[in-house]
Amino acid sequence: MTAPIRVLVADDQPLIRAGFATIIDAQPDLEVVAECSDGRAAVDLARRHRPDVVVMDVRMPVLDGIEATRLLAGAGVAEPVNVLVVTTFNLDAYVYEALRAGASGFMLKDAPPAQLLAGIRTVASGAALLAPEVTRQLVGRYADRIRPPGASSDDVPLTPRELEVLRLIASGLSNAEIAATLVLSQETVKTYVSRILTKLDLRNRVQAVVYAYRRGLVT
Template sequence: MTTVLVVDDQPLVRAGLTALLTAAPGFEVVGEAGDGVRAVECAREKRPDVVLMDIRMPVADGVTATRLIVGSDLEPLPRILILTTFDLDEYVYEALQAGASGFLLKEAEPASLLAAIGAVAAGDMLFAPTVTRRLIDAFVDRYRPPAPAAEQALRLEPLTTREREVLSLVATGGTNGDIARRLMITEGTVKTHLSRVMAKLDLTSRAQAVVVAYETGLVTAAR
């Protein structure tokens, strides 16, 4: 059973999401919140597996709430699935940096929502490859810190050649299965390499690994 906390400032949206999840087998809504502060409180009280997090909310936005939840002492940490309109939300890249585990467009079909929650809960794919590319292409140049190229490159120095390959493929939207086939290794080996990447770079989520790949120039945004 995957437990879910629904966070959105619109009561009708929360009600719709809650009704959908309640009717779906394998999911349980353990709480709702209408702002970022309450979201953090509920995450601590209810210990959900996944938080469906809106971005634009009163009191504290979804980026702030995500950062506080991911940086908390909760064990295990809830995984954050961001709900976004994308074209309007300019905080998406910041949410990536804050440690969000995935993104879902608000116009997604119900089946896609359930699949996304299940995938994030399992620690698998954080979002569809097409969404990954759109997000990165739109936001990476805008938010990339102006650190010198040499300084950025030093961040990747601890990684082996294979670990860099895995990181670059993750950043372009590859699933573990995709990467395994591409590199002709097992999915278990992919997971091992990615775990080592995250440990060496002091990252807490796969999403942050995507950010680092673009910030360091290991992968560049398409033009």
């Protein structure tokens, strides 16, 4: 049998934390290895238990979810942990900051249980979880604020076609939509996405979106 996906739940609201844990533990392929109510405890427990996924609230005492995510999954972390951020608001600036800090994706707290479970499995697999429409709304809303002065695409180490694919990823298109737009097969698009992530030293599509906006590749 395949070992269950090990999950840490971090949320300062006891009812939500208990609800998440109950839903997750009821699945044969998922297992809650720890729970906590603040970001500092999340970091300590994650380092101790090495979960496959941390379900992370954004606003928590002691250390918020953004800083906790940066410590667990940010640039320079030797063994990054997959973090799935949960939030009450789908256009929360703090959520964008959490994604920039290294989270693999996010979802709303009022999402159906099946969506939460699917999200955990997606993030555990190493894939990113960021719906195309959310990409357009969330990152696009804060594009001007997050783009450094003088940002340029001149030194981006990508071919013209790879740049084109990256711009479409950042615009919120799925692989299927990119394939239709560029008249390519989905397998070819997957190859381009893989190359882009490798060349830019990024872990997933979420980081690719952030990179594109910070470099001014999309507006």
